[in-house]
Amino acid sequence: xxxxxxxxxxxxxxxxxxxxxxxxxxxxxxxxxxxxxxxxxxxxxxxxxxxxxxxxxxxxxxxxxxxxxxxxxxxxxxxxxxxxxxxxxxxxxxxxxxxxxxxxxxxxxxxxxxxxxxxxxxxxxxxxxxxxxxxxxxxxxxxxxxxxxxxxxxxxxxxxxxxxxxxxxxxxxxxxxxxxxxxxxxxxxxxxxxxxxxxxxxxxxxxxxxxxxxxxxxxxxxxxxxxxxxxxxxxxxxxxxxxxxxxxxxxxxxxxxxxxxxxxxxxxxxxxxxxxxxxxxxxxxxxxxxxxxxxxxxxxxxxxxxxxxxxxxxxxxxxxxxxxxxxxxxxxxxxxxxxxxxxxxxxxxxxxxxxxxxxxxxxxxxxxxxxxxxxxxxxxxxxxxxxxxxxxxxxxxxxxxxxxxxxxxxxxxxxxxxxxxxxxxxxxxxxxxxxxxxxxxxxxxxxxxxxxxxxxxxxxxxxxxxxxxxxxxxxxxxxxxxxxxxxxxxxxxxxxxxxxxxxxxxxxxxxxxxxxxxxxxxxxxxxxxxxxxxxxxxxxxxxxxxxxxxxxxxxxxxxxxxxxxxxxxxxxxxxxxxxxxxxxxxxxxxxxxxxxxxxxxxxxxxxxxxxxxxxxxxxxxxxxxxxxxxxxxxxxxxxxxxxxxxxxxxxxx
Amino acid sequence: xxxxxxxxxxxxxxxxxxxxxxxxxxxxxxxxxxxxxxxxxxxxxxxxxxxxxxxxxxxxxxxxxxxxxxxxxxxxxxxxxxxxxxxxxxxxxxxxxxxxxxxxxxx
Numbered sequence: 204x205x206x207x208x209x210x211x212x213x214x215x216x217x218x219x220x221x222x223x224x225x226x227x228x229x230x231x232x233x234x235x236x237x238x239x240x241x242x243x244x245x246x247x248x249x250x251x252x253x254x255x256x257x258x259x260x261x262x263x264x265x266x267x268x269x270x271x272x273x274x275x276x277x278x279x280x281x282x283x284x285x286x287x288x289x290x291x292x293x294x295x296x297x298x299x300x301x302x303x304x305x306x307x308x309x310x311x312x313x314x315x316x317x318x319x320x321x322x323x324x325x326x327x328x329x330x331x332x333x334x335x336x337x338x339x340x341x342x343x344x345x346x347x348x349x350x351x352x353x354x355x356x357x358x359x360x361x362x363x364x365x366x367x368x369x370x371x372x373x374x375x376x377x378x379x380x381x382x383x384x385x386x387x388x389x390x391x392x393x394x395x396x397x398x399x400x401x402x403x404x405x406x407x408x409x410x411x412x413x414x415x416x417x418x419x420x421x422x423x424x425x426x427x428x429x430x431x432x433x434x435x436x437x438x439x440x441x442x443x444x445x446x447x448x449x450x451x452x453x454x455x456x457x458x459x460x461x462x463x464x465x466x467x468x469x470x471x472x473x474x475x476x477x478x479x480x481x482x483x484x485x486x487x488x489x490x491x492x493x494x495x496x497x498x499x500x501x502x503x504x505x506x507x508x509x510x511x512x513x514x515x516x517x518x519x520x521x522x523x524x525x526x527x528x529x530x531x532x533x534x535x536x537x538x539x540x541x542x543x544x545x546x547x548x549x550x551x552x553x554x555x556x557x558x559x560x561x562x563x564x565x566x567x568x569x570x571x572x573x574x575x576x577x578x579x580x581x582x583x584x585x586x587x588x589x590x591x592x593x594x595x596x597x598x599x600x601x602x603x604x605x606x607x608x609x610x611x612x613x614x615x616x617x618x619x620x621x622x623x624x625x626x627x628x629x630x631x632x633x634x635x636x637x638x639x640x641x642x643x644x645x646x647x648x649x650x651x652x653x654x655x656x657x658x659x660x661x662x663x664x665x666x667x668x669x670x671x672x673x674x675x676x677x678x679x680x681x682x683x684x685x686x687x688x689x690x691x692x693x694x695x696x697x698x699x700x701x702x703x704x705x706x707x708x709x710x711x712x713x714x715x716x717x718x719x720x721x722x723x724x725x726x727x728x729x730x731x732x733x734x735x736x737x738x739x740x741x742x743x744x745x746x747x748x749x750x751x752x753x754x755x756x757x758x759x760x761x762x763x764x765x766x767x768x769x770x771x772x773x774x775x776x777x778x779x780x781x782x783x784x785x786x787x788x789x790x791x792x793x794x795x796x797x798x799x800x801x802x803x804x805x806x807x808x809x810x811x812x813x814x815x816x817x818x819x820x821x822x823x824x825x826x827x828x829x830x831x832x833x834x835x836x837x838x839x840x841x842x843x844x845x846x847x848x849x850x851x852x853x854x855x856x
Numbered sequence: 857x858x859x860x861x862x863x864x865x866x867x868x869x870x871x872x873x874x875x876x877x878x879x880x881x882x883x884x885x886x887x888x889x890x891x892x893x894x895x896x897x898x899x900x901x902x903x904x905x906x907x908x909x910x911x912x913x914x915x916x917x918x919x920x921x922x923x924x925x926x927x928x929x930x931x932x933x934x935x936x937x938x939x940x941x942x943x944x945x946x947x948x949x950x951x952x953x954x955x956x957x958x959x960x961x962x963x
Binding site: 819822823826 | 882885886887955956958
């Protein structure tokens, strides 16, 4: 236990994997590519464990009443030193980043294993793994970063990896477009992050998280104003990365990427970066009740909004994508009511069960030959039993049934929300409603996929290889047991990093009642889904006919894409095409180039006449020149000019 | 020497002769088509200049002018050697010595 490897090893190991597979992958044998790709995250996981054990073990002693351990910081050089701006390459390992790192490298490793099976027959096998390793490199930097600027490096890097992986099958137009969409929408959020950083720098003179927290801590009365603005700017960045209203639109399209990517980047890790960032800057948000309230409202609104869209989606991955947005909304709600530990707790359990659901969905897709449409599935329960049972665990987990993971974490968030006054109670109600919808659409997916008769009899499903089923089983176990640690102990563990739990423990009765309510709505959602999709499968169609406008609104995702297209994309395109394209580029820049070229051509045409190539004409010019010089020298010009009344005033004479 | 440059002949005559020779050289250089004639015109111009050098040297009893004439003759000899060699090469390559038709940079 005494030997602790340096922290920089954690991001560097995946980076080495990226370099090897990215540069040499095409020439290496496939087995070697696989080995490198799997070793990188596994070694990183080992390094995280190694570094984290001293933090975890004092935790158990802290739980027994000893002093809580503090984080440790590793600085390996100065990055920027310009005037008052001083930025170090520094990594921070505390309870918060440790939890994140364990999830990222642990779940990441499982998904790497899964990908070996899933991507086995893909031509871009080595490229895929080099991108995945690159993602882990940037994600660990994001999490370990001790200051906002270094975090931004990771933040942009995971955006790049996400872009590369969404557009992995770039020959497909939709995939390439989806990659661009994700990148551009994220850039909008990044502007917010950048401005937030500038504000922090201007007001605190530092970008180091701990120093900002210290400065804010010295002045408890410092609330509102610039702190609120900075927090809201950071929040904009977080909504971009974590797919919250109003910037959530890229995540459903990101499902164009390979399914392991959806599981790792667009469910378990990268999209939670926004939640992590808010938790990392929690002192800032704590000083701005307005910003916190905004976080909570955005979270709750996104949770409900995405859940309603998820009700009618027919693509298995899109249902899960909207479910991810919705669950991320829960995490934002948790952050917004200052229950950061609950949000991180849900982040962790969500990483388990959502990765499980995505991987299971990938296994289903794999089994029936790359078909993602729920309407063409059905009756797969007996055909692919392992996938069925693991997915069942995932479905029950996300619906919030005890004793599965999400029951504990979702309850912790809802309980924390309930205690935050009347707004909190409204948000709690929204959260509860979302839980009902979540249970409904997840059981809808479950019934449509696995029960009833097969709606595509020509397909012959086959169970996936064990390289894919193994991670499913492990994730299923984690989805069951991940919540057993309990929010009390988890919050106590995180307390040094996210501050003491803002909410009081409350009476056990209230918590029990809220839990029962949550389980009740989950059961209700299950019952409705059962009534609609198991008992009478024709009911949903009847309802869609009975409520055409409501169904159309939902199945068209509230027309948000169309709205953004009309209000943002189209005006931008018109501005670019007509003003920038025609006026600036073609008329001004093109005209100037044409003018300059024309002048040169004209002068050249004039001067060209001298260069006749005829020796005698050159000689004549030479003689004429000599005669001119002779004339100038021989004639006494000053007296000639003086005779006609002009006096030259030679300098010095 | 002094008997040759008689006091009867004024300085201006020599200079006038030099100028006429030089002008003839220029004229020949410009209007003749044959490369050898052009070459000879250059020699004529050089010697016209030599004449004026000698004239002034005698007038002012300065030996520098005469030394300069030797330099010019030496350069002219070298030029004749090189120039004639080039002319022969040109003639071999193009079978003509008409200046107008030797108007490409490459031979």
